Amino acid sequence: MKQVTINDVAKAAGVSRQTVSRAMNDKGEISEETKERVLTAVRELGYRPNRMAQSMVTRRTGTVGLVFSDILNPFFPEVARGVQDVAREQEYNVFLCNTDDDPKVETQILQSLVAQGVDGIIILGSCLGAKALLEFADTYHPIIMTNRFVNHININQLIVDNVRGGALAAEHFVQQGHQHVGIITNENVSYSRVRRIQGFCNTLLQYEVACDDSVIESGAPTLAGGYAAAKRLLTRQPQLTALFAYNDLMALGAMRACRDMNLNIPEQVSIIGFDDIHLTSIVSPSLSSIRVDKYMIGVKAMTRLLEMLARPDAEFPWQEMPVELVLRESTRLVNPQNDLKSS
Amino acid sequence: MKQVTINDVAKAAGVSRQTVSRAMNDKGEISEETKERVLTAVRELGYRPNRMAQSMVTRRTGTVGLVFSDILNPFFPEVARGVQDVAREQEYNVFLCNTDDDPKVETQILQSLVAQGVDGIIILGSCLGAKALLEFADTYHPIIMTNRFVNHININQLIVDNVRGGALAAEHFVQQGHQHVGIITNENVSYSRVRRIQGFCNTLLQYEVACDDSVIESGAPTLAGGYAAAKRLLTRQPQLTALFAYNDLMALGAMRACRDMNLNIPEQVSIIGFDDIHLTSIVSPSLSSIRVDKYMIGVKAMTRLLEMLARPDAEFPWQEMPVELVLRESTRLVNPQNDLKSS
DNA sequence: AAATTCACCGTGAACGTTCACGTGAATGGA
DNA sequence: TCCATTCACGTGAACGTTCACGGTGAATTT
Missing domain, CATH: 3.40.50.2300 (Response regulator)
Structure with missing residues (x-):
């Protein structure tokens, strides 16, 4: 049960601590012969250097x-x-x-x-x-x-x-003819929250689609948070036909909220998430998302x-x-005649 | 950038190392007065004990x-x-x-x-x-x-x-009138694999429902593994109307396989998973599963x-x-008249 | 033959703690 | 007064490594 130390190995191989150390870290001058001898002793005793002790002197853990x-x-x-x-x-x-x-x-x-x-x-x-x-x-x-x-x-x-991620989502919504889009985002004001919204909103505004605080709702970046936020937002702003979520979990929560509100996806509401976690392709309808590796x-x-x-x-x-936009079943045309590009 | 050691604190407080140590771990005899003095020195210098050094002597990391x-x-x-x-x-x-x-x-x-x-x-x-x-x-x-x-x-x-988990799944299938049930399991022969199958099969046999190697298919315990295994099994044994999966990931993979094979869940195939991970209630149809905390x-x-x-x-x-059986949308009656218990 | 080099190897110190003692002062009781 | 006890604190050693040296014998050079 006692730990085998470098001294045990040294004794067994008939050399000094330092020589054992040299053999293990194969640096410094040591003959092939003694190195072999030391290493077999190491194997026989099952010696493994104690990392704490190493850390003490090397300053690396x-x-x-x-x-x-x-x-x-x-x-x-x-x-x-x-x-x-x-x-x-x-x-x-x-x-x-x-x-x-x-x-x-x-x-x-x-x-x-x-x-x-x-x-x-x-x-x-x-x-x-x-x-x-x-x-x-x-x-x-x-x-x-x-x-x-x-x-x-x-x-x-x-x-x-993040900016481009937001922009890609916005562009897609615009191309699909959406005029009323909303955002479900993280209640914590993180860097990524700001940048994603920035990319999204700026792009919308370029295409003259409205985007202000009234169509943004926040919540915890989780399933439950997305669910609650989506419900609040869609109740307050029933005209929305598209949602951009802070991440996929919130998007999935939003999907459930839509189901509970009898809103069909994507016929009545399109949704795009962020991250492209595995789940996106498992759920039905599958979730469009901004992929990041x-x-x-x-x-x-x-x-x-x-x-x-x-x-x-x-x-x-x-x-x-x-980032990259991955289109799946949660997004679809609102007005087919507005479909500028096929995807 | 240099680390503050216990000696720095000792010097600053005008005491010895050991006294500092006593103050920090508040054990051993030390007067309230010097303890205060040491602790303020600790705060001022921003001293934190070096865990590696501690570990060296206490044998605890x-x-x-x-x-x-x-x-x-x-x-x-x-x-x-x-x-x-x-x-x-x-x-x-x-x-x-x-x-x-x-x-x-x-x-x-x-x-x-x-x-x-x-x-x-x-x-x-x-x-x-x-x-x-x-x-x-x-x-x-x-x-x-x-x-x-x-x-x-x-x-x-x-x-x-595990045994009870398997039994619960089997019981439910039997009560729902299934006569041909299959198993999608882990290719690695783990303890849980064996026990789950054991509980499942033994219960089926009690009710005189067949359960042998011909209705078992193995794969990696992942989405992809479940997908592939289910496809192989359902191709080989098209008469199956219920599947018990080693875990929820495999079950979800199996659900996708069914969709691709145009088999409706639960009308044509019922599925029960294991673990009851969060996903089970997100997917549609939601997945029945054996819950474990x-x-x-x-x-x-x-x-x-x-x-x-x-x-x-x-x-x-x-x-x-x-464990506990959680019933969701992926399981349903095959022949309503066989419904022994409602659930 | 002496001096130098070289390859190989060993020795003391150090890393920052805690543990087991040791010590000295203060206190108490007879 | 004297000894025992208690309290508060300090001292050397140890934990298992690696680093910076220093040393030894053989080979090579001058």
Whole structure:
């Protein structure tokens, strides 16, 4: 039950600690012969270096923190998947942390991660203020953030093209002839919320379709939140024929709200979501959405984090993730004669 | 950028390391007065104890590992949620690890977690053999496993009542008058696969409904796997009017397969899934399923792990999780006159 | 033959804590 | 007065590694 230490191996192989260390990390001068001998001793004793002890001196723990708002939103597991796949390849372990979109919790979690000694942190859509983030970045080294624009040497960004996502949705609605469109969005005023609405509304206005606060309703970025928000909005503004949702969960909630209100999709109400999570193609009618490569977000974030770890003083440009409109059954012509493009 | 150590605090407060340590962990003899003085010094310097250093001597890292097959299956995030909520309360951090149902990967992950020094490990449905698990448990202390029965002092079990789950599904099919029922199951022969089929088949046989290998088809426990398996099974055995799926993802895949084969649900084919993940009530028709309290699994697993940590020599009984049949739109009468009970 | 180089390997220190002691002062009772 | 007890705090060691040295013998050069 006692742990096998480097000294046990050293004794067994008849060498010193340092030689064992050299054999394991195959660096430094060591003959092939003794290296073999050490490594067989390692195998026989089942020795694995104690990471805490290593961390003490190397200042590296081989761990990173991944923090996001809600693991129940399928968007995040997909990203996490990408992060983990890259991490495991490099023998990194990753802490997953839910913030519940609560700044208090997020602060606590970040502190906890720092104390834990994680080598880096990836924050998917922080709900902290810019000031708090800058302050945090002052005390802590490599941070990757998505959908957030904070200018700090220790922070590298990965930005989803939210504006274009909103614009694509708006363009489609316009092309389909919709004149009265609404927005179901996150009650928390996040970066992505602002940018998605911005892209959406600006495009609508270009085509002279109205878009103001009266057609926007907010709620939690969940199924229930989308359901409630959609119900409120459609009750208040029954003339709406199209809805753009902050994310797919809200869109799915909105779909259920429509069903409950006896509004047919897409005949009476068209809906476009955001993220293109797996569910979109399972439900019926299937959901049109703005696709973003979630797995790739994870891969890119973790890869960049490793780069920052490898070259602490280098500066890295921020990266942008493209989006794409995926049309499914939840959107359809309102007036066929207005169909400018087929899709 | 340099870390504040316990010595810095000691110097600032004019005391020794040990006194600072006493103040922080408020144990041992220390006067209120100096404790105050130390704590203000701590606040001023922004000192946080280095966990790696603590771990070196206490043999506790304040971390646990949570390993499961696939984070993309919504079942696991819900469990993870429960684990994390309990963990955070006790200042624990949790590593999440995907095994992809690959024994090689799982072994590697377990090794990695041990080297990392996690205080305990929760394994949701291991895909390792009993021998490998016993061997691992010999070298490592507290382990919680779900859906696995391994008799070892270091392992505590949390068992979902799979047999009853299968029985409930079978009973319902029989009561609805189905005479030809099929099974879509996991290609990996896991404990839960065996028990679910066992409960299902035994109950069918009790009612003299046939149930043998010819009506079982296997696939990956995913949407795609369920889709493919259902298509194969329904092609081979077109007389089937009811399907019992290993989990909800496979069930949803099967639903899609039915749609593609122009089989109406539930008029022509009834389907029951397992787990009762959120999706079941979103899709249309909604999916009947065997419900198990996933969040509670996580809570119970983590709670028990903490108990084992607190009392390393105590023995704990294994726990069972109840199941419940939730009927939705995917199941309906075949022959109304056979309806023994209403539900 | 002496000096230099080189390949290989070992030794003390350090990382930041906590644990098991040790110590000195104050207090109490006989 | 003396000893025992209690309280408050400090000191050396230890946890298991790696780093920066230093050393040794053999090979090579001068």
